[in-house]
Amino acid sequence: MVSVKDVAVAAGVSVGTVSNVLNHPDKVSPATVQRVQQVIAELGFVRNDAARQLRAGRSRSIGLVVLDVGNPFFAEVARGAEQRAAEENLVVLLGGADQSPERESAYLDLFREQRVLGVLITPVSDDLAALRRLDAAGIPVILVDREMPEESFRSVSVDDVEGGYLAVSHLLERGRRRIAVVAGPASIPQVADRLEGARRAVAEHSDATLEVIEVAALTVLEGREVGERIRLAQDRPDAVFAVNDLLAVGVLQALAFAGSGVRVPEDVALIGYDDIDFAASTVVPLSSIRQPARMLGRTAVDLLLAEPEGAGERTIRYRPELVVRESTAGVSAN
Known part of the structure; x- marks a missing residue:
């Protein structure tokens, strides 16, 4: 794989200059930025973002685990989370538990290995031991479409x-x-x-x-x-x-x-x-x-971003709304 050092040699600049072009281009002259970017394109360099995040101590990824990715409701929750995350230059990694504790556990293990910024989850069951381990490891957990007042997790749900x-x-x-x-x-x-x-x-x-x-x-x-x-x-x-x-x-x-x-x-x-x-x-x-499916996803990201400072509400519950259409709006039964 092409390294930062390879780019620096080909562009005739220091490794530090290449790093500034990637992360702080305002600190480098426009001509140098253009030359380094041209070399990056020619060599096909792709930076190791995971390693960069590890050094910085902050991930740009949020894990989201839902009961069923095939359910349009959860697709809307994910869309709301993605929209809000994008506003903060973050990405959402989506996993579907398919109502299986084993699949849920596998995704949580993967997200822990990826050192995600936090996990948003609709738990499959009341057994939250794996979530407590994540929280203890410094990865905050937000419950989505679920409220458990006796737990320490922040949550957003509907009644x-x-x-x-x-x-x-x-x-x-x-x-x-x-x-x-x-x-x-x-x-x-x-x-x-x-x-x-x-x-x-x-x-x-x-x-x-x-x-x-x-x-x-x-x-x-x-x-x-x-x-x-x-x-x-x-x-x-x-x-x-x-x-x-x-x-x-x-x-x-x-x-x-x-x-x-x-x-x-x-x-x-x-x-x-x-x-x-x-x-x-x-x-x-x-x-x-x-x-309010999309709002659930957006609010979950807001709760996650507020978690390190301990700011804001810990539990948010929305009220559902009756929508009447023809399947119930006909003549009344006798």
């Missing part, structure tokens, strides 16, 4: 209990009384919180019932399978709350195809969670609970 309550309260207000909640895996705290909110809403209506349909993953395919079961059921629910929009889209695909015999929302009202971009474009536009 998912309120979100679940909003979703099911809306269905109840539409006159629906046989509510099904498509939820799972139960080990994901956000899922448990949304289910808790749903139960609180149903508890306020003595004539309402709630059925929990557990799924193995928060995917369109799982939602489609649930939707098919609902379509064929003798005593189907009159409303469905899916704990994320991907599940809701799958349920909708099974219920709303031509010849299914089930009308959305007349026969079955349907609401999702996250309000991903695709929710407004489904065959029956999908009602959902909106989370």
